[in-house]
Amino acid sequence: MFAEIALAVPGLKPLTYRIPGGERVAKGMRVEVPLGRRILTGVVVDITGHLPREIRNLKSIIKIMDQEPALTEELLVLGKWMAEYYYCSWGEALGAMLPAAYKPVGREMISRTELAKQAVLPRGTARRLMERLSQGALTRRELLRNFGAGAARVLNELHSRGLVNVEIKLPGTRRQPGSENHSVPTDHPPVLNPHQTTARECIWTALDKDKYAAFLLHGVTGSGKTEVYLQAIAHTLEQGRDAIMLVPEIALTTHIRARIAARFGDRAAVLHSGLSLKERAEAWSRIHQGEARVVLGARSAVFAPVKNLGLIVVDEEYESSYKQEDAPRYQARDLAAVRARALGAVLVLGSATPAMESYFNARRERYTLLNLPERVDNKKMPEIRIVDMLREISPRKGPPLFSRQLLDELEKRLATGEQSILFLNRRGYAPLVMCPECRRVITCPDCSVSLVYHRVDDNLRCHLCGRTSPPRPACPQCGAACLRLSGAGTQRVEEELRTYFPSARILRLDQDTIKKRGELEKTLESFGQGRADILVGTQMVAKGMDFPRVTLVGIISADTALHLPDFRAEERTFQIVVQVAGRAGRGGRPGLVLVQTMNVAHPVITLAQSQNYPDFFEREIEQRRLLNYPPYARLASIICRSRNPQAAWNLAQKVSARLKRAAGPQDTILGPAPSPRERVARETRFQILIKSTSHVSRSRVLGALKGLVPPSGSKMALDVDPQNML
Ligand code: ADP
Numbered sequence: 001m002f003a004e005i006a007l008a009v010p011g012l013k014p015l016t017y018r019i020p021g022g023e024r025v026a027k028g029m030r031v032e033v034p035l036g037r038r039i040l041t042g043v044v045v046d047i048t049g050h051l052p053r054e055i056r057n058l059k060s061i062i063k064i065m066d067q068e069p070a071l072t073e074e075l076l077v078l079g080k081w082m083a084e085y086y087y088c089s090w091g092e093a094l095g096a097m098l099p100a101a102y103k104p105v106g107r108e109m110i111s112r113t114e115l116a117k118q119a120v121l122p123r124g125t126a127r128r129l130m131e132r133l134s135q136g137a138l139t140r141r142e143l144l145r146n147f148g149a150g151a152a153r154v155l156n157e158l159h160s161r162g163l164v165n166v167e168i169k170l171p172g173t174r175r176q177p178g179s180e181n182h183s184v185p186t187d188h189p190p191v192l193n194p195h196q197t198t199a200r201e202c203i204w205t206a207l208d209k210d211k212y213a214a215f216l217l218h219g220v221t222g223s224g225k226t227e228v229y230l231q232a233i234a235h236t237l238e239q240g241r242d243a244i245m246l247v248p249e250i251a252l253t254t255h256i257r258a259r260i261a262a263r264f265g266d267r268a269a270v271l272h273s274g275l276s277l278k279e280r281a282e283a284w285s286r287i288h289q290g291e292a293r294v295v296l297g298a299r300s301a302v303f304a305p306v307k308n309l310g311l312i313v314v315d316e317e318y319e320s321s322y323k324q325e326d327a328p329r330y331q332a333r334d335l336a337a338v339r340a341r342a343l344g345a346v347l348v349l350g351s352a353t354p355a356m357e358s359y360f361n362a363r364r365e366r367y368t369l370l371n372l373p374e375r376v377d378n379k380k381m382p383e384i385r386i387v388d389m390l391r392e393i394s395p396r397k398g399p400p401l402f403s404r405q406l407l408d409e410l411e412k413r414l415a416t417g418e419q420s421i422l423f424l425n426r427r428g429y430a431p432l433v434m435c436p437e438c439r440r441v442i443t444c445p446d447c448s449v450s451l452v453y454h455r456v457d458d459n460l461r462c463h464l465c466g467r468t469s470p471p472r473p474a475c476p477q478c479g480a481a482c483l484r485l486s487g488a489g490t491q492r493v494e495e496e497l498r499t500y501f502p503s504a505r506i507l508r509l510d511q512d513t514i515k516k517r518g519e520l521e522k523t524l525e526s527f528g529q530g531r532a533d534i535l536v537g538t539q540m541v542a543k544g545m546d547f548p549r550v551t552l553v554g555i556i557s558a559d560t561a562l563h564l565p566d567f568r569a570e571e572r573t574f575q576i577v578v579q580v581a582g583r584a585g586r587g588g589r590p591g592l593v594l595v596q597t598m599n600v601a602h603p604v605i606t607l608a609q610s611q612n613y614p615d616f617f618e619r620e621i622e623q624r625r626l627l628n629y630p631p632y633a634r635l636a637s638i639i640c641r642s643r644n645p646q647a648a649w650n651l652a653q654k655v656s657a658r659l660k661r662a663a664g665p666q667d668t669i670l671g672p673a674p675s676p677r678e679r680v681a682r683e684t685r686f687q688i689l690i691k692s693t694s695h696v697s698r699s700r701v702l703g704a705l706k707g708l709v710p711p712s713g714s715k716m717a718l719d720v721d722p723q724n725m726l
């Protein structure tokens with residue numbers, strides 16, 4: 001018998017291996033196989049009794065890792081679809097479906113097998129290696145250190161002869177204090193308001209029909225969308241089916257985790273990035289065994305191995321974190337639709353600010369639109385005021401960080417004990433470091449971006465490649481003695497805030513403050529319990545938080561995203577303003593939002609002020625139509641990169657020539673042009689953009705790249721439906 005094995009290697013089709021006699025192998029099981037000098041884990045995607053053609057040097061499966069298939073037929077098929085749609089290999093797609101603990105990561109422990117005790121030992125390195133192992137198991141790294149890199153081949157040979165065992169040891173388990181383990185449901189659903197009721201009835205009716213249906217739940221912030229999801233999930237369980245709920249970032253949604261646990265107890269599993277590998281594997285196998293039937297998780301939870309899927313919910317479906325930015329570059333929201341359709345399940349996408357693509361689908365009646373136009377319990381939408389920062393500029397100091405109005409409102413909150421959130425979409429202290437003499441901006445030597453000054457550890461940092469360097473006392477170009485910091489990040493907001501309000505309790509939430517495990521939860525918990533007055537943060541503070549004591553939200557600058565070279569810049573600006581604003585006034589008292597901007601008359605700012613999504617959509621969709629961007633066009637972006645700029649350019653030229661030859665009247669090929677991030681980590685990057693009117697014509701064009709292998713030293717990355725144009 002022979003098996004087709006998909007390996008997580010780019011561009012590699014499934015390969016045929018012999019199944020060792022007497023072994024039971026089924027589709028979806030993970031196996032170890034040799035590939036060249038390596039031993040890799042792959043997934044069985046097919047089994048045949050005879051070979052379609054003669055294969056020289058046919059290798060055998062070394063080890064069967066599962067007793068039961070890890071992936072069902074349904075997921076294998078979904079993986080194949082991904083491979084075709086996103087131009088990754090089938091094995092890469094399947095690799096994305098398995099939790100990390102099931103992949104060959106962690107430390108590889110090498111030990112002697114029982115067989116080795118009786119076997120005649122080989123000579124040379126192999127023998128010395130075996131002798132060393134007879135004293136106890138070693139990691140692969142230790143072995144290679146002792147015996148030199150050449151031992152890798154010897155090791156593989158010993159492994160394929162069954163003389164050594166290679167086991168993946170998982171990193172130790174550390175349990176998070178206070179992590180979910182409420183096993184009994186403790187929560188009772190509230191009575192829904194009329195809008196919620198209508199939405200729920202529509203979804204229930206669709207669930208009862210047992211057929212694919214898709215809904216877009218457009219509900220303003222605080223309108224009770226989550227409650228509708230929970231009741232839809234409850235109904236799915238009553239039908240004996242399973243449900244998946246996706247959230248953009250699981251760590252930020254502690255309140256949703258708590259609500260799911262309280263409502264569904266043991267029947268729920270949370271695939272949380274804060275879990276250890278082992279805990280994740282445990283949660284995954286509870287789902288796989290059918291013990292957990294409600295799955296809550298981020299992007300990759302779309303692949304949760306539930307047996308009988310009835311419902312997939314995608315909360316805040318516009319969020320760009322649903323797109324995976326490394327291969328396989330899939331979009332979980334779109335895959336949710338593909339999976340739901342294949343299984344006759346119901347799809348519910350929800351947001352206060354739907355993605356243009358999703359609302360467009362609702363307009364075209366591919367999705368049924370459900371509206372929740374009001375907040376629950378007659379709570380008012382927050383009042384949004386635009387603050388003109390041009391008027392606040394002082395001739396000597398330039399624009400201040402805080403307007404007079406914002407300072408006054410903060411002061412009032414401090415006096416009454418209410419909480420405030422300040423949002424700025426930039427971390428660090430100062431995003432620009434400039435020489436006052438020659439006006440040169442200090443940039444990363446390896447990337448084409450400016451370095452960001454971090455006051456907390458007093459260094460300059462590149463936010464692209466992570467390189468840090470101590471702040472230079474002098475300008476590298478003209479030698480001027482003192483560099484000037486310009487612009488502001490969250491660290492500066494925090495620092496200045498302390499000078500205005502020395503006794504206020506201030507917390508900061510951004511990538512830099514949550515490096516340690518559990519910091520994020522701690523910060524959110526302390527703010528939630530009222531142990532701080534002001535929370536300063538990046539977009540993290542915009543995401544779905546429900547803090548009833550927050551009555552003031554200040555957007556330090558609404559302009560940061562407005563002029564980025566990305567066709568989604570205005571959409572993002574609208575979303576972020578409305579979402580951050582939505583954190584205010586969720587409790588009893590009304591909320592106030594101050595939006596500081598230099599662009600008071602910009603239509604996106606004024607539409608965000610009135611929180612008028614439909615008008616925003618009309619304006620934006622017209623632009624997309626005129627400029628031929630999604631949802632009117634299907635995009636793909638290709639980045640060619642190399643440390644050698646000429647090599648990157650040559651590759652880009654070759655790629656674009658092939659694409660242009662294959663392009664028809666429905667396709668436009670733009671570029672190659674320097675990518676907006678022209679250099680990253682010493683590599684020069686050229687970008688090519690494909691715009692097609694349909695998926696079919698785009699895939700015909702992309703088909704022209706088949707078989708193109710970049711020369712060594714150059715790389716090519718293909719991104720289908722790119723989320724980020726930078
Ligand atoms: P959204 O997801 O739209 O922002 P949530 O579902 O989180 O809104 O609801 C906001 C708050 O209102 C939550 O604390 C939730 O428990 C509460 N809530 C939701 N629906 C109702 C209802 N029908 N009656 C009373 N409270 C509700």
Ligand code: ZN
Pocket residue numbers: 444445446447462463464465466467681
């Ligand atoms: Zn850099």
